[in-house]
Amino acid sequence: MNDWQKKSPLDWETYVNKRVKVAAEEKNEYEGWVLTVDPVSASVVLADFPENEPVSILVVLGHAVQEVNIMQDADDDTKARLSRIFEPEESKAYSP
Template identity: 40%
Template sequence: MMQCGWLHSGPQLWLRCVHREVRVKAGKEPRVEEHRGWLLTVDPVSHSVVLVNFREDGASVCVVMGHTVEHVEVLREADREMAERLRCFLPPKTLSLDPEELRRRRSSVCRWLQKNRVPVEEDGNELRVAGALTIKAPYGPEDCCSSNQIILDRIQRLIQVQPDPHSETDPGRTGITSNN
């Protein structure tokens, strides 16, 4: 399967290429480069392609910038063993967090967004913002997903400036005490 116009093809096509061995042609003549490997992921903003190749002494990762990608050709599907290697290559961060910590993080982000007058509701383990954005565990800026780039950017920036709920200083306190 050969895909042209990578930048304009969209997430549905990208997902069909993930966890498959691909050949990526990048650049324009006369400087066309060819990259080959297992497509680990595609950055939804830059459309960059992350390829991994496994060797006896480890693995190598190659990132092909999305704006340079001209063609992506799927060479083969992953067998069961390769599919498992690809799934385990970058394990989700949530594996190291206990369910109680995830619940605290979800509640903290929810309260922060509400405090900033952002309509948010809990939907199982996800947060839904204004019907246009989803935040998945572990509820950081990189865990936001939306097709609306403006909303995505604003909510990510808002989460980035969220005070640490575990810090000992209360952002509402000035440190000045009264002896009245």
């Protein structure tokens, strides 16, 4: 189990709504807004909003995560956008 998988839900929660760079196995690197971190597999779900294109979702599997670096905090608009991606209907922003 790697260091990332050993973190607690409260640690992972600090990454939600942050723009991050994830270094993964075999020199793969991914960037995006953190939607969530699965507390079971430690997989990181990243969202990105390319202009005039659908939302791009990336799931980096927990076992492959080597390092996660926070680059930026989301503004309110981005937070709202992130919270609405998967919600079946209008719902409140994520606040535990």
